[in-house]
Amino acid sequence: xxxxxxxxxxxxxTAKPGEVIEIKTLISHPMExxxxxxxxxQTIPRKIIKNFTCTYNGRPAFSxxxxxxxxxxxxxxxxxxxxxxxxxxxxxxxxDGTVYKAEQKLTVG
Amino acid sequence: xxxxxxxxxxxxxxxxIGLAGAxxxxxxxxxxxxxALATPQSAQELLAKLVKGTPKAGRVTIKAPEIAENGNTxxxxxxxxxxxxxxxxxxxxxxxxxxxxxxxxxxLHFGPLSGKAEAxxxxxxxxxxxxxxxxxxxxxSLWTATREIKVTIGGCGx
Numbered sequence: 001x002x003x004x005x006x007x008x009x010x011x012x013x014t015a016k017p018g019e020v021i022e023i024k025t026l027i028s029h030p031m032e033x034x035x036x037x038x039x040x041x042q043t044i045p046r047k048i049i050k051n052f053t054c055t056y057n058g059r060p061a062f063s064x065x066x067x068x069x070x071x072x073x074x075x076x077x078x079x080x081x082x083x084x085x086x087x088x089x090x091x092x093x094x095x096d097g098t099v100y101k102a103e104q105k106l107t108v109g
Numbered sequence: 110x111x112x113x114x115x116x117x118x119x120x121x122x123x124x125x126i127g128l129a130g131a132x133x134x135x136x137x138x139x140x141x142x143x144x145a146l147a148t149p150q151s152a153q154e155l156l157a158k159l160v161k162g163t164p165k166a167g168r169v170t171i172k173a174p175e176i177a178e179n180g181n182t183x184x185x186x187x188x189x190x191x192x193x194x195x196x197x198x199x200x201x202x203x204x205x206x207x208x209x210x211x212x213x214x215x216x217l218h219f220g221p222l223s224g225k226a227e228a229x230x231x232x233x234x235x236x237x238x239x240x241x242x243x244x245x246x247x248x249x250s251l252w253t254a255t256r257e258i259k260v261t262i263g264g265c266g267x
Contacts, residue, residue: 020224033233035210061222064230067213069206071182071231071264078217081193081224 005029007102009090014107015082023054024077027092027100033068049100051093052076056106057086082108147212152205152241155212159203160243164251169202169244171256180234180264187217188227189244189252199226201245208238233264 010024027049034046046068053063062078080088085108092100172186189199198221204214217228226244234240237259244252 033210056222059222060218060220062220062228063218064228065216065218067215068211069209069214069233071233075229075231077229078223079225079227080222083222 005094005098005100007090007092007100009088009102009104011088011104011106013105014109017083017108019082019108020079021082021106022077022079023088023104024075025052025054025090025102026073026075028073029092029094031066031068031070031072031074035068047095049074049092049094051091053091053093054078054080055089056080057084058089061088082106084108147205147207147209149207149239152207152212152239155205156203156241156243159216160245160251162249162251164243164253166253168252169242169254171240171242171254173240173256173258176259176261177234178261180236180260180262182231182264183234183258183260184229184231185240186227186229187242188225191226191246193219193221193224193226195221196247198223198247199244200247202226202228203243203245204230204232205241205243206232206234206238207241208236209233210235214240234258234260235263236260 005028007027012021015021029049030047032044032047036044038044048068049066051065054061061080064076066074086106088104088106090102168190170188173183177183187202189202191199199219202217205212206214214232215230219226239255239257241255
């Protein structure tokens with residue numbers, strides 16, 4: 001299943017200094033709640049992404065602690081204030097400790 | 110005839126009492142047999158763990174459809190009225206519900222780099238229930254908003 005997990009980022013590549021830009025992120029992930037049962041009545045083990053973090057040139061910009069109440073393929077949209085050119089780093093942490101990563105360049109000027 | 114009438118009436122009374130008792134027992138067992146659902150109380154308990162103090166109503170906005178046809182993905186937009194400067198910003202927004210199997214939904218952490226205290230997420234709602242958001246500001250003040258979302262098809266599986 002792990003190979004199916006694919007992060008996607010939609011964010012502008014350029015911004016004016018001080019501009020507030022919207023970042024949209026989506027990661028394909030089942031977000032299995034641990035509440036459901038399969039055909040044989042066995043509980044399907046919980047598997048969710050429990051944390052999402054975005055850093056901007058290494059500085060923490062936004063993060064979210066997710067619970068099973070978040071839909072499958074978690075979509076998170078948020079804003080950052082563009083103040084310097086550099087890189088946005090995105091990390092998603094799974095229950096089992098797997099970390100999925102993505103980056104996006106941002107040019108400010 | 111009169112005798113028969115009386116006995117019938119008393120039988121009926123007994124029958125009714127018996128039925129009432131049986132249906133009460135049925136209701137009681139059906140409540141007990143249900144899986145533990147989040148209640149307004151457990152939602153408040155979780156909030157008490159997440160933030161210290163009593164939030165005041167205001168400054169927080171929960172944008173969501175009034176009726177969600179599919180409880181599996183309900184878009185929620187959370188925003189807080191804040192200038193988001195280095196000294197005055199929103200630290201976190203905690204979201205809980207009172208009708209899901211567990212009350213927790215998400216904790217969003219903002220900072221001065223956010224520029225705008227707003228985020229959009231998609232959540233699962235098991236039934237028609239209240240979504241409660243509490244914002245924690247950099248000065249320690251707490252603000253809250255509650256919104257009821259009607260759900261036609263629940264989204265927590267079987």
